[in-house]
Amino acid sequence: MAVAESDLNKRTYAVWVSEIMLQQTQVATVISYYNKWIQRWPTLQDLAKATLEEVNEMWSGLGYYSRGRRLHEGAQKVLSEFNGEMPKSAEELQKLLPGVGRYTASAIASISFGQVTGVVDGNAVRVLCRTRAIGADSTSSAVTEALWALANILVDPVRPGDFNQAVMELGAIVCTPKAPLCSECPVQAHCRAYQQVIKEEKAVSKRLLGNTMSKLSCTPDIEECGSCSLCLLDRKSWVSSLGVMNFPRKPAKKPPRTERTLTCVVTRKRNTDDTEEYFIIQRPKFGLLAGLWEFPSILMEAELTETKQKHTILDRLAELMGSSVTEANLQHLGEVVHIFSHIHQTYHVYINSFSDTTVITVKQEETECPPFRWVTKAEFHQSAVSTAMKKVFRLYGNLCMNEKLFNKGDKQECGFETYGEKRKGRKHTGPKDSGRRQLSMDSFFRPAVKEPL
Numbered sequence: 001m002a003v004a005e006s007d008l009n010k011r012t013y014a015v016w017v018s019e020i021m022l023q024q025t026q027v028a029t030v031i032s033y034y035n036k037w038i039q040r041w042p043t044l045q046d047l048a049k050a051t052l053e054e055v056n057e058m059w060s061g062l063g064y065y066s067r068g069r070r071l072h073e074g075a076q077k078v079l080s081e082f083n084g085e086m087p088k089s090a091e092e093l094q095k096l097l098p099g100v101g102r103y104t105a106s107a108i109a110s111i112s113f114g115q116v117t118g119v120v121d122g123n124a125v126r127v128l129c130r131t132r133a134i135g136a137d138s139t140s141s142a143v144t145e146a147l148w149a150l151a152n153i154l155v156d157p158v159r160p161g162d163f164n165q166a167v168m169e170l171g172a173i174v175c176t177p178k179a180p181l182c183s184e185c186p187v188q189a190h191c192r193a194y195q196q197v198i199k200e201e202k203a204v205s206k207r208l209l210g211n212t213m214s215k216l217s218c219t220p221d222i223e224e225c226g227s228c229s230l231c232l233l234d235r236k237s238w239v240s241s242l243g244v245m246n247f248p249r250k251p252a253k254k255p256p257r258t259e260r261t262l263t264c265v266v267t268r269k270r271n272t273d274d275t276e277e278y279f280i281i282q283r284p285k286f287g288l289l290a291g292l293w294e295f296p297s298i299l300m301e302a303e304l305t306e307t308k309q310k311h312t313i314l315d316r317l318a319e320l321m322g323s324s325v326t327e328a329n330l331q332h333l334g335e336v337v338h339i340f341s342h343i344h345q346t347y348h349v350y351i352n353s354f355s356d357t358t359v360i361t362v363k364q365e366e367t368e369c370p371p372f373r374w375v376t377k378a379e380f381h382q383s384a385v386s387t388a389m390k391k392v393f394r395l396y397g398n399l400c401m402n403e404k405l406f407n408k409g410d411k412q413e414c415g416f417e418t419y420g421e422k423r424k425g426r427k428h429t430g431p432k433d434s435g436r437r438q439l440s441m442d443s444f445f446r447p448a449v450k451e452p453l
Contacts, residue, residue, distance in 0.1 A: 047075040056384030070099030111161035118151025123171025129248035133192035138248035193244040338388035
């Protein structure tokens with residue numbers, strides 16, 4: 001859609017949305033979100049008129065939620081400050097739009113405006129580091145600047161957008177992090193990492209035949225070029241079994257910090273039709289999962305016994321609810337683990353169910369009370385809730401199924417299906433080759449095919 005769009009402003013907006021969604025997220029995951037987004041907000045003006053709550057609801061499940069918020073902020077800024085006209089260069093895009101960094105700005109500019117500028121994302125880093133045998137820390141400022149300089153030299157002046165997408169797709173499909181397809185690589189002849197692999201293999205063969213390394217070749221090793229700050233530090237850094245996967249080099253990742261959170265699923269029966277409702281509150285506007293909805297939760301600063309956990313939850317519920325909350329209905333459900341990019345989060349899940357005769361009054365007059373609402377199962381899934389909270393809700397649903405509190409229709413409505421129910425009557429509809437290959441970039445921009453009703 002974005003490539004075929006004749007309106008430059010609409011095309012730039014569509015590419016902007018796609019590039020933001022593709023940050024830290026694979027193409028296959030993004031496609032459905034992108035199509036729904038463009039269908040609902042086809043223009044920048046449409047997005048600017050939306051509420052942040054609507055944006056969060058649309059983004060729910062995609063992760064890295066600040067991306068959606070910044071898209072919304074950017075659309076409103078372009079509409080109010082630039083009369084709805086998108087900036088027309090990589091430099092202006094990076095300077096004026098929130099959440100648009102060097103890569104995103106260059107990608108948008110090269111694809112939408114044909115600006116002759118290279119791009120350096122994770123895939124491009126891998127391709128460039130291998131083709132030039134850059135063995136220094138790829139996250140260092142020196143290597144980063146060298147890669148951008150190289151990308152700007154290599155970019156095609158006539159079709160910069162196509163070239164940049166080709167480099168990124170080469171990294172996604174052929175020059176992959178693991179098990180790269182070197183035999184199918186179109187730039188194999190120019191790849192210094194591949195040349196080093198061949199040289200090492202010949203050296204091993206010579207040694208097996210009783211010859212020495214010195215007789216192999218008088219050409220110096222690519223990782224031994226003197227004081228170059230971009231090469232491998234020493235020969236010991238080369239691991240023969242890795243081959244071209246010796247590049248790029250990255251520092252060891254810091255393990256995610258461990259956190260534990262108490263979470264309580266609070267339910268009640270609606271007096272009018274006995275429908276079950278769930279109490280959710282909104283997170284602060286800043287920080288992790290900003291503005292999303294969740295079950296009442298408290299971060300544990302230390303290990304607590306189950307008794308102390310219950311008391312902590314009851315205290316929190318008492319702060320939120322005007323009616324008395326007792327321990328009688330509080331039940332421990334289990335644990336849910338969710339891993340964010342930098343946090344290993346364990347949720348200790350409890351349930352507190354109120355009977356249909358219980359009247360619950362929330363202290364709406366207290367300014368410290370966060371926004372709240374009671375929602376049905378269907379409304380919960382339509383709300384801007386995180387994947388972690390959906391896992392918590394699924395745990396609750398499994399308990400309900402075990403206790404036969406949900407009929408078959410309820411389970412399907414909420415997604416509370418057992419493994420056998422998921423498989424029954426369903427055929428595998430995925431591609432025949434579901435291996436390491438991702439969908440190509442051009443398929444991402446094709447219009448969504450509408451299925452018959």
